[in-house]
Amino acid sequence: MIDLHFSPTPNAQKVSIALEELELPYALISYDIFEGDQHTAAFGRINPNHKLPAIVDHDPAFGGGSHAVFESGAILQYLAEKTGRLLPAHPRQRSVAIQWLTWQVAGLGPMGGQAAHFVRYAPVTIDYAVQRYVNELNRLLLVLERRLGEAEYLAGDEYSIADIAIWPGRSMGGVMGIDLQTQYPNTYRWFTAIAERPGVIRGRSAERAVPAKYAQRKAELTEDERSNLFGERMLNAVRL
Ligand SMILES: N[C@@H](CCC(=O)N[C@@H](CS)C(=O)NCC(=O)O)C(=O)O
Structure with a gap:
């Protein structure tokens, strides 16, 4: 247990x-x-x-x-x-999965978190901080969008812990005025497919x-x- x-x-x-x-x-x-x-x-x-x-x-x-x-x-x-x-057996794909997992926990997660902090939680609006983190979040989302334009899942053909790490943060874009469906269509395709998984x-x-x-x-x-x-x-x- x-x-x-x-x-x-x-x-x-x-x-x-x-x-x-x-x-x-x-x-x-x-x-x-x-x-x-x-x-x-x-x-x-x-x-x-x-x-x-x-x-x-x-x-x-x-x-x-x-x-x-x-x-x-x-x-x-x-x-x-x-x-x-939930991790590819082949070392090459496994390495790719770990790279995207690390990219989420070291990049997308913290940067998205800071963007949310300055947009939502800061008691005063600091334009430079909002712009800095929302720009970085958008840059990271473009990296994700490009990857999901060339592969079905982050590690390639197989759903893995890299997808699981990235998927729950998808709603953060809404707070920052980012619309996945129109701005990031590959990411939206990936997001909606994963949303239907029973697990x-x-x-x-x-x-x-x-x-x-x-x-x-x-x-x-x-x-x-x-x-x-x-x-x-x-x-x-x-x-x-
Ligand atoms: N790098 C950590 C981040 C964990 C994290 O920031 N958790 C938030 C909830 S999403 C939390 O516990 N916040 C409470 C706090 O900061 O006191 C991870 O990936 O597990």
Whole structure:
């Protein structure tokens, strides 16, 4: 059995989708990141970075007791290696899949996150920051668009953890005024095909879907929520 430490956000949806695709049994442990559930010492022992998602595998293939994994990209890779699925068998395609997975966790994810921060959460509008991150997000989406014009999936012919990593962030474009269907048609084709996969539907159903509170166009946060997400309480969780 695997524990999935989860918040209804794109990073955590990657893992609920992967677990559903792999049909691995898991227990969902929900966190409200606005309330600061992620800052407890107990969660810090599972994820020293105090962010969602994280997993604890109580039956790792290598034995030796429970194993905790944090960082969505590392979790996807761990689950793929545990099951021997969702990563191409051939080393060349496997390398391509890992490249796109890394591109998501090191590029698209953080840059999209910063774009969303300055568009939605910044208490004052800083035009330069908005322009910088929305430009970078658009640049990355153009890279994705070009790749999906030459291949069905990120790694080539096979659906893999690279697609799972990138797919949940697709809605971020809407907040930034980016319309996938008209501006990025290859990405839209890929996105709509994946949306129909039963594992994807299960992985983002009901309590796993992103609630309105997390997707406000311009976030209205209380002082406590702002502190939990971006301020003193966030820092206190990792202070020695
Ligand atoms: N690089 C991390 C990012 C995780 C992350 O930022 N998670 C967000 C939810 S999508 C979170 O826990 N936010 C709460 C906080 O920042 O305190 C990953 O890919 O797992």
